[in-house]
Amino acid sequence: MRVRNLPTPVKRVVHMGSRGFGRLTAEKRMLPSFLICGGQRCGTTSLYRALAAHPVVLKAVLHKGVHYFDTSYQRGPEWYRGHFPRVRSAERITDKYGVPAQTFESSPYYMYHPQAAARIARDLPAAKIVVLVRDPVERAYSQHHHEVARAYESERDFGNALALEPARVHRQEVRLALDPAHYSFAHQHHAYRARGEYARYLSVMAQHVGRERIHVVESERFFTDPEPVYDEVCAFLGLPSGLQRPPFEKHNARPRQADMDPGLRRDLREYYRPHDEALVPWLGHTPLWRRG
Secondary structure, three states: OOHHHOOHHHHHHHHHHHHHHHHHOHHHEOOOOEEEEEOOOOOHHHHHHHHHOOOOEEEOOOOOOOOHHHHOHHHOHHHHHOOOOEHHHHHHHHHHHOOOOEEEEEOHHHHOOOOHHHHHHHHOOOOEEEEEEOOHHHHHHHHHHHHHHOOOOOOOOHHHHHHHHHHHHOOHHHHHHHOOOOOOHHHHHOOOOHHHOHHHHHHHHHHHHOHHHEEEEEHHHHHHOHHHHHHHHHHHHOOOOOOOOOOOOOOOOOOOOOOOOHHHHHHHHHHOHHHHHHOHHHHOOOOHHHOO
16 A cells, blocks of 8 residues: 555654654665755646656655755754665666666755755755746646645635735745744745746756756646656656656646636736746746747
């Protein structure tokens, strides 16, 4: 039986036991060679599942998002390494396919947490970063729907939630940058408008890890034409192509929301215009959602 299908209390016990054992055997475990760092509600789960199906890739134990470099950094490197497969497992795959096995995780909040990029650069100096971007208007709307569904958002009206955002996240980014122990629920779950300012976060990530180690994927292209996008990601990560193709499916999708207020949509689209233009150098073209 898959762990994610177990009742929540049982799942919690299994996770605790696995993490404890993983910490004890940390020196025998791999560290990730790449990370999916965002963005939130941009198809990260779908890409994670596709890459986890690659024959030379071993995924993180139990769940896709470890959230070490954002909200759990105080737990230490042994705790983090304890989430990944044993080196012995990687050696068997390397022997079978003749190429080094890789492992990874996907924590979309890494892209947004002010300290995550520097921590990644320090602790995983050779790791590559994959980032997905999506029409920021649709992304913000989807995130709000997602947070409401998880009971992390009490304001059910999207427009009202956007109006509350400045007060909710006021100075939280500064506090997170200055205080390693600070945590902000609002910054993680209620920054709907800010999350779509992709180029700003990519610039910070590049300052720390290097532009050449970051690969940006348009979610719209991945979902409409997944095979070439998957091949491009594999090439960037140094994963051999031609071994087998995974099933390309949408995961973690929510039922379709009611249509957004047209006036609010226009306002958001205009707000994101300069941010979308700043994304052009990363994509090499105008974002798909800005065409037509």
